[in-house]
Amino acid sequence: MELPKLIKQIRIKKSFLCVGLDTDLAKIPQYLHKQPNPVFEFNRQIIDATAKYAVAFKPNIAFYEALGIQGWEALKDTITYLNDQYPEIFTIADAKRGDIGNTASKYAQAFFENLNFDAITVAPYMGKDSIEPFLSYTNKHTILLVLTSNKGAFDFQTKIDVQNDALYESVLKTSKTWNNSKQLMYVVGATKPEYFKSIRKIVPNAFLLVPGVGAQGGNLKDVCQYGLTKDCGLLVNSSRGILYAANGKDFAKAAELKAKALQEEMASYV
Amino acid sequence: MELPKLIKQIRIKKSFLCVGLDTDLAKIPQYLHKQPNPVFEFNRQIIDATAKYAVAFKPNIAFYEALGIQGWEALKDTITYLNDQYPEIFTIADAKRGDIGNTASKYAQAFFENLNFDAITVAPYMGKDSIEPFLSYTNKHTILLVLTSNKGAFDFQTKIDVQNDALYESVLKTSKTWNNSKQLMYVVGATKPEYFKSIRKIVPNAFLLVPGVGAQGGNLKDVCQYGLTKDCGLLVNSSRGILYAANGKDFAKAAELKAKALQEEMASYV
Numbered sequence: 432m433e434l435p436k437l438i439k440q441i442r443i444k445k446s447f448l449c450v451g452l453d454t455d456l457a458k459i460p461q462y463l464h465k466q467p468n469p470v471f472e473f474n475r476q477i478i479d480a481t482a483k484y485a486v487a488f489k490p491n492i493a494f495y496e497a498l499g500i501q502g503w504e505a506l507k508d509t510i511t512y513l514n515d516q517y518p519e520i521f522t523i524a525d526a527k528r529g530d531i532g533n534t535a536s537k538y539a540q541a542f543f544e545n546l547n548f549d550a551i552t553v554a555p556y557m558g559k560d561s562i563e564p565f566l567s568y569t570n571k572h573t574i575l576l577v578l579t580s581n582k583g584a585f586d587f588q589t590k591i592d593v594q595n596d597a598l599y600e601s602v603l604k605t606s607k608t609w610n611n612s613k614q615l616m617y618v619v620g621a622t623k624p625e626y627f628k629s630i631r632k633i634v635p636n637a638f639l640l641v642p643g644v645g646a647q648g649g650n651l652k653d654v655c656q657y658g659l660t661k662d663c664g665l666l667v668n669s670s671r672g673i674l675y676a677a678n679g680k681d682f683a684k685a686a687e688l689k690a691k692a693l694q695e696e697m698a699s700y701v
Numbered sequence: 702m703e704l705p706k707l708i709k710q711i712r713i714k715k716s717f718l719c720v721g722l723d724t725d726l727a728k729i730p731q732y733l734h735k736q737p738n739p740v741f742e743f744n745r746q747i748i749d750a751t752a753k754y755a756v757a758f759k760p761n762i763a764f765y766e767a768l769g770i771q772g773w774e775a776l777k778d779t780i781t782y783l784n785d786q787y788p789e790i791f792t793i794a795d796a797k798r799g800d801i802g803n804t805a806s807k808y809a810q811a812f813f814e815n816l817n818f819d820a821i822t823v824a825p826y827m828g829k830d831s832i833e834p835f836l837s838y839t840n841k842h843t844i845l846l847v848l849t850s851n852k853g854a855f856d857f858q859t860k861i862d863v864q865n866d867a868l869y870e871s872v873l874k875t876s877k878t879w880n881n882s883k884q885l886m887y888v889v890g891a892t893k894p895e896y897f898k899s900i901r902k903i904v905p906n907a908f909l910l911v912p913g914v915g916a917q918g919g920n921l922k923d924v925c926q927y928g929l930t931k932d933c934g935l936l937v938n939s940s941r942g943i944l945y946a947a948n949g950k951d952f953a954k955a956a957e958l959k960a961k962a963l964q965e966e967m968a969s970y971v
Contacts, residue, residue, distance in 0.1 A: 453804070493800060493807035499815050500773050507769065527800050529824055530763060531851040531917075534723070537763035545769050554799055556826045556846055558853020576826055581801040583828020586875055587868065592860045598868065605856055647801075 432549040433570070434638075434662075437521050440486045441663045445698035448690060449487035449523065449640065450477065451670030452509065453494050460678050470498065470505035473682075475512055477674060480683040482517050484694035487666050489523040489640075510546045521666070522549045523640070527576060529554035535564040543568045550574050552618060552640070555602045559609050566611035572638075573614055577602055577630065580620025580643030599626070603633040616640055619658075621649025621667065627657035636660050644693075645672030651693070655700045663701050669693060702819040703840070704908075704932075707791050710756045711933045715968035718960060719757035719793065719910065720747065721940025722779065723764050730948050740768065740775035743952075745782055747944060750953035752787050754964035757936050759793040759910075780816050791936070792819045793910070797846060799824035805834040813838045820844050822888060822910070825872045829879050836881040842908075843884055847872055847900065850890025850913030869896070873903040886910055889928075891919025891937065897927035906930050914963075915942030921963070925970045933971050939963060 441447050454470050454477075463469040478488065490509055495502035513522050524542040528535070528551065542551045543565070550572035553562055565573040578588050578599040588599045596604065606615055619630055621643035630639070639658055643649035644667055651667060658665050669689070677685030711717050724740050733739040748758060760779055765772035783792050794812040798805070798821065812821045813835070820842035823832055835843040848858055848869040858869045866874065876885055889900055891913035900909070909928055913919035914937055921937060928935050939959070947955030 455807075491800075491804055491807075493798070493804045493811070496811040497807040497815070499777065499811070500770055503770050503773050525800075527798070527824075527827075528763070529799075530761075530795075530797050531849070534761055534763045537725075537761075537767040541763070541766040541769070545767070554797075554824045554826050556824050556857060557849050557851060558856030558858070560851050560853040562853075579801070579827050581827060581830050583830040583832075586828030587826060587872065588828070590862045590868070590871060592862050598857065598860070601857065601860060 432521055436519070437486065438662045440519055441701060444484065444486055444694065445701055446484055446486055446694040447663050447665045447667055447697055447701065448485040448693050449489050449666045449668040450481050450485045450673055450690065451489045451491060451525070451642070451668045452477065453491040453670040453674065455494055456498065458675050458678070460680065460682050462680060468505055468508065470502065471508040474505070474509045476683040477686050478513060478517065480687040481673060481690040482520060484690040485520070487521040487523060488513055489525050489668055491670065492524055492526040507546065510548060514547055523574065524548040524551045527552050527554050529557050529561050531557065532560045532564055535561050539565045539568060543571050550616065552576065555606070562606070563610050566609060566614050569611055569614060571614065572616050574616040574618055574640050575602065575606055577617040578619050578623055578626055580622045580647050580649065584620065584623070600629065600633060603630065607634070618642065621654050622647055624650065624653030624657065627654065631657055636662070636664060638664050638666060640666045640668065642668045645669045651696055659700060667697070702791055706789070707756065708932045710789055711971060714754065714756055714964065715971055716754055716756055716964040717933050717935045717937055717967055717971065718755040718963050719759050719936045719938040720751050720755045720943055720960065721759045721761060721795070721912070721938045722747070723761040723940040723944065725764055726768065728945050728948070730950065730952050732950060738775055738778065740772065741778040744775070744779045746953040747956050748783060748787065750957040751943060751960040752790060754960040755790070757791040757793060758783055759795050759938055761940065762794055762796040777816065780818060784817055793844065794818040794821045797822050797824050799827050799831050801827065802830045802834055805831050809835045809838060813841050820886065822846065825876070832876070833880050836879060836884050839881055839884060841884065842886050844886040844888055844910050845872065845876055847887040848889050848893055848896055850892045850917050850919065854890065854893070870899065870903060873900065877904070888912065891924050892917055894920065894923035894927065897924065901927055906932070906934060908934050908936060910936045910938065912938045915939045921966055929970060937967070
């Protein structure tokens with residue numbers, strides 16, 4: 432998906448909500464376990480209930496891999512359903528892959544070609560030649576980890592180097608020199624709003640994928656204060672807060688209300 | 702697998718060879734495409750031909766994901782075959798995963814429980830809480846990326862911080878403070894032998910998984926000079942050089958000869 436199409440959706444829906452599909456068999460309503468494909472059935476109902484309030488969906492690949500072949504079938508069914516029924520929705524494979532060039536090309540093939548996601552999250556540790564195979568898909572977006580929402584982000588990402596840059600700043604600056612870097616977006620955790628100002632100095636216009644609102648404790652107002660750009664420039668993700676708002680037959684309705692509440696809060700910022 | 706069992710195998714076989722199963726449908730012999738499961742059939746023949754010269758096998762997960770559900774079936778068949786037929790072999794999922802705790806737990810479940818690998822490669826960027834869910838499996842090994850074999854390794858991994866540590870040194874030092882850190886091994890590329898000395902100062906006894914011998918240009922003698930410990934402490938990987946030594950019906954025999962040549966060179970060091 433081209434960026435103008437995403438920006439148009441944000442304006443139409445007055446939303447920059449991304450719904451994270453971290454679908455956990457142990458947490459979905461019991462009655463769905465009688466279905467032949469409970470994970471997909473859960474996702475389908477969540478998507479139908481929340482798509483009018485969201486501009487993006489983000490399956491978290493670990494949750495599907497944990498189910499083996501059945502999980503890959505559910506992932507394939509989910510992305511096919513999104514692409515067929517909601518072609519205006521931006522789709523993100525939250526995979527955090529990163530490997531040498533010939534291997535990165537295989538991951539790109541898996542998620543961009545076979546599964547036809549619009550975007551994938553990737554890890555920067557292995558540098559330029561581990562990311563450029565993704566960036567070579569100029570109709571897709573590559574979302575680089577910069578400053579993550581977890582506590583362990585402070586182990587390495589905020590380390591100051593001899594040029595006085597934190598590692599996350601160095602990742603941002605270096606990534607801008609890579610081929611097709613205009614296809615980059617960046618992951619920045621909502622739990623670290625005080626860092627958005629320095630990040631926006633380096634990438635004033637890039638889209639940021641922001642996890643950590645809700646269960647992880649991040650706050651939408653803080654994120655918007657420094658994160659917003661003239662084209663919005665934010666995709667704020669909520670997973671558990673929406674998916675598991677209720678665990679009976681009303682789960683989709685409860686998810687819809689949570690998504691609606693987030694969209695209404697977002698409408699006041701865009 | 703417990704470490705003493707791996708060390709015993711290294712002594713019995715006089716080998717620290719890891720065969721990388723980066724199995725690419727486009728590169729395997731044409732006649733195998735007539736088989737119902739060509740990737741597994743290729744792997745099975747490679748494993749049978751090379752197992753007597755190798756102590757470890759390392760499927761590169763990207764190559765299986767690129768084939769979708771069929772790829773996951775081939776991966777499952779391959780690890781099951783290894784576990785059933787060669788229980789003395791150390792198995793590594795080369796997955797380079799890394800995500801927040803609840804997601805990392807799902808990846809650990811996928812590779813340690815469902816597929817029953819002995820080890821997985823992981824990326825350090827997200828820090829302690831992204832790695833400890835793997836380390837909590839105290840009968841398994843978690844292999845952390847430290848200094849990789851590719852050119853992009855110089856983008857971030859060798860950046861010097863204000864404590865005068867390169868990032869890869871900081872990753873090594875910090876990782877030693879994590880819970881169950883004795884379960885850690887480390888990825889260090891064979892293409893960077895001049896760094897082994899500084900790495901061995903920080904982790905004098907840990908096992909290092911060393912890719913990059915062969916197609917990527919690394920040299921076994923250089924790696925052994927500083928990398929070897931009293932218990933060997935090295936697993937040196939070769940993928941393309943063994944797998945694609947020939948591309949006709951003689952491919953397994955050609956692979957066997959390549960593995961044998963590497964084992965014979967290794968025998969002079971252990």
